[in-house]
Amino acid sequence: MIPIYSIENVTKSYQNGERVVLANRDISLAIEGGEFFGFLGPNGAGKTTLVRQMMSLLVPDKGRILFKGKDLRKYPAVVKRTVGYLPQEPFALQDLTVEQAIYFTGRLRRLPARKARRMSDELLAMWHLDPVRHTVIRYLSGGQRRLVGFVSALIGEPPVLVLDEPTNDLAPDVRQQVWAYLRQLRKQKGTTVILVTHNAMEAERVLDRVAIIVDGRVVAVDSIGMLKARVDSRVRIDLTFKSEPREYENPLMLFENTQWLNKKRAIVLVGRTNIKAEIASLLDRIGIENLEDFRIQTASLEDVYTQIVSNKMLER
Amino acid sequence: MVREAVSEFLILFRMQLANWRWSWRGMLIGGIVVPLSLMFFARFTMNNSDSQALIYIITGNVMIGLFFTTLSRTASRFAFLCETRALDYYRTLIDSVGSLVLATMGSFLLFALPGVVITLYVGQLLFRIAIHPHPSIFFVFLVSACAFASTGAFIGIHARSYESATLMANLVNFVLAFLSPVMIPLERFPYLLRPFAWILPSTHAALAFRQALSGDLTDHFGLSIGYLLLFSVLVLFLVNVHLHKQ
Numbered sequence: 001m002i003p004i005y006s007i008e009n010v011t012k013s014y015q016n017g018e019r020v021v022l023a024n025r026d027i028s029l030a031i032e033g034g035e036f037f038g039f040l041g042p043n044g045a046g047k048t049t050l051v052r053q054m055m056s057l058l059v060p061d062k063g064r065i066l067f068k069g070k071d072l073r074k075y076p077a078v079v080k081r082t083v084g085y086l087p088q089e090p091f092a093l094q095d096l097t098v099e100q101a102i103y104f105t106g107r108l109r110r111l112p113a114r115k116a117r118r119m120s121d122e123l124l125a126m127w128h129l130d131p132v133r134h135t136v137i138r139y140l141s142g143g144q145r146r147l148v149g150f151v152s153a154l155i156g157e158p159p160v161l162v163l164d165e166p167t168n169d170l171a172p173d174v175r176q177q178v179w180a181y182l183r184q185l186r187k188q189k190g191t192t193v194i195l196v197t198h199n200a201m202e203a204e205r206v207l208d209r210v211a212i213i214v215d216g217r218v219v220a221v222d223s224i225g226m227l228k229a230r231v232d233s234r235v236r237i238d239l240t241f242k243s244e245p246r247e248y249e250n251p252l253m254l255f256e257n258t259q260w261l262n263k264k265r266a267i268v269l270v271g272r273t274n275i276k277a278e279i280a281s282l283l284d285r286i287g288i289e290n291l292e293d294f295r296i297q298t299a300s301l302e303d304v305y306t307q308i309v310s311n312k313m314l315e316r
Numbered sequence: 317m318v319r320e321a322v323s324e325f326l327i328l329f330r331m332q333l334a335n336w337r338w339s340w341r342g343m344l345i346g347g348i349v350v351p352l353s354l355m356f357f358a359r360f361t362m363n364n365s366d367s368q369a370l371i372y373i374i375t376g377n378v379m380i381g382l383f384f385t386t387l388s389r390t391a392s393r394f395a396f397l398c399e400t401r402a403l404d405y406y407r408t409l410i411d412s413v414g415s416l417v418l419a420t421m422g423s424f425l426l427f428a429l430p431g432v433v434i435t436l437y438v439g440q441l442l443f444r445i446a447i448h449p450h451p452s453i454f455f456v457f458l459v460s461a462c463a464f465a466s467t468g469a470f471i472g473i474h475a476r477s478y479e480s481a482t483l484m485a486n487l488v489n490f491v492l493a494f495l496s497p498v499m500i501p502l503e504r505f506p507y508l509l510r511p512f513a514w515i516l517p518s519t520h521a522a523l524a525f526r527q528a529l530s531g532d533l534t535d536h537f538g539l540s541i542g543y544l545l546l547f548s549v550l551v552l553f554l555v556n557v558h559l560h561k562q
Binding site: 052055056057058059076077079080081083085087089090091092093094095096097100104105107108109110136 | 320324327328330331334335336337338397400401402403404405406407408409410411560561562
C-alpha cells in the first residue's frame with residue numbers, strides 16, 4: 001500500500017538575518033494510512049518546518065515529499081482540503097465569531113452550505129462551544145482559541161489531520177477529550193493523525209510511532225515500545241514502604257540495581273527475562289504487608305526522549 | 317472550475333467583510349475624508365478657468381483615494397497575514413492566493429465606493445463642472461483596484477514586517493501619484509520621465525478613468541484596460557510563484 005506521506009531525503013534551510021539555518025537535514029521516513037504518528041523534539045528542532053513542507057506551505061531545498069504517491073513540488077494542491085491542519089500559531093481568524101470561523105472553514109473545504117452549517121452546529125455542541133458561538137475569537141481565552149482552531153481542522157472530516165501542538169493551553173479535561181476523540185476518529189473512520197509535540201508524556205499515551213527530531217535530523221523513528229526497549233530493557237519497580245526499614249533488615253540489599261529516592265521510597269531495576277519470578281522473589285523478601293504502595297513500570301517515552309536528546313546534544 | 321472559483325471568492329469575500337466589524341467606520345470615513353480634503357485644498361489654491369485641470373483634480377483625488385484603500389491596505393493586510401502566519405490557514409484551504417487578494421480588495425473597495433461617489437458629486441458642485449460618466453466607469457474602477465491591490469499583495473508578502481510593508485506601500489503610492497499623470501497631464505512631465513510613466517498602472521488607470529468620466533472613450537481606453545488586466549494577472553502570478561517557492 002502507498003504510504004500517506006513519504007518523506008525522502010528532505011533538507012530545508014532558511015535565512016535568519018545574515019545566517020543560513022539548516023532546519024531539516026536529510027530527513028527520510030514514511031507515514032502509513034490510519035497511523036497515529038508523532039514528531040517529537042525540543043523547541044527549534046525543525047518539526048514545524050517539516051510539517052509546513054508536508055502542507056505544501058514550504059518547498060524542500062533538496063529531496064521530496066510524496067502525498068499518496070504524488071510529489072508535492074509538482075502537485076502542491078493535493079493536500080488542500082484533504083488534510084486538516086492546525087498550525088502552531090494562534091488561530092488565524094481572530095476577528096470572526098466562533099461559529100463563523102468553523103462554518104467558513106467548512107465552506108472553504110468545499111462543503112455545501114447546509115452541510116457546513118449542520119457539521120459546525122454538531123461540532124459546537126460536541127466541544128461545548130455553544131455558549132461562545134457568537135463570541136469574536138480574539139475575546140476568547142487562549143485555551144478556547146486553541147480549541148476553535150482544533151475544531152476548525154476537524155470540520156468536513158478530512159482523512160488526514162496534521163496537528164501542531166494541539167493541546168497547548170487546553171485544560172486537562174479538554175485534553176483528555178481531544179485524545180479520546182482522535183482515537184475514536186481513527187478507529188471509526190481510519191483517520192491518519194500526525195502530531196507535532198514536545199510533550200512526551202502525552203505522546204506516549206496516543207501515538208503508534210514516533211520520529212524524534214534533534215537539530216533538524218531524525219535521530220530515531222520507531223514504535224513507542226521499540227524506542228523504550230532501545231534505551232532500557234529493564235523494568236522499574238517503584239516501592240514505597242510503610243515505615244523506614246532499618247539498616248540490618250533492609251531487604252533490598254541483595255538487589256544490585258536499587259536506588260533509594262528517600263528513606264521510605266526506592267526503585268529497583270530488574271531484567272525482563274524471568275521477570276515474573278524476580279518480582280515474586282522481591283515481594284516475598286520485602287513482605288507485601290510492609291509496603292504502602294508499589295508500581296511496576298517500563299521506561300517512559302519521556303525517559304527515552306530525554307536520553308536520546310541529551311546524547312545528541314552532547315555529540316554536537 | 318469557474319463555479320468553484322467564484323464560490324471560493326464569495327466565501328473569502330464574506331470572511332474579509334466579517335474581519336472589518338469594528339474598523340469599517342474608520343475605513344469608510346478615511347475613504348471619504350482623504351480625497352475630499354485634498355480637493356477642497358485644490359479648490360482654494362487654483363482658479364476655475366481651466367476645465368481640463370479641474371478634471372485632473374477630481375480624477376486625481378479619486379485615484380489617490382483608491383491607492384490608499386486598495387494598495388496600502390492590501391499591503392498591510394498581507395504583511396500582517398504573513399507575519400502572523402495567518403496566511404497559512406488560507407493557503408491550506410484555497411486554490412489560489414489570487415482569490416484572497418481579490419476578496420481582500422473587494423472588501424476594501426466596498427468601503428472606498430462611497431468616497432468615490434461623494435468625491436465626484438462634491439467635485440462637480442465645488443468646481444461647477446458637469447460630469448457625464450460612461451457606465452464603464454465601474455469597470456475601470458474595478459480593474460484599476462485589481463492592479464493596485466495585487467501590487468499591495470506583492471509588497472505585503474515580500475516585506476519583512478508589517479511596518480516595512482506600510483513604509484514600502486507609502487513609497488509606491490508616492491511614485492504612482494506623482495510620477496504618472498494622475499494630477500497633472502503627461503505633457504507637463506519632464507521628457508525623460510514620460511516613458512517610465514507608461515509602465516505604471518496608475519497612468520492607465522487615470523487615463524481610462526478620465527475618459528469614462530467624460531463619457532468620451534477613445535482607442536486608448538481599451539489599451540489601458542487591457543494593460544491593467546495584464547498587469548494584475550502578472551503580479552498575481554508573481555505573488556503565487558513567490559509563495560510556492562518559499
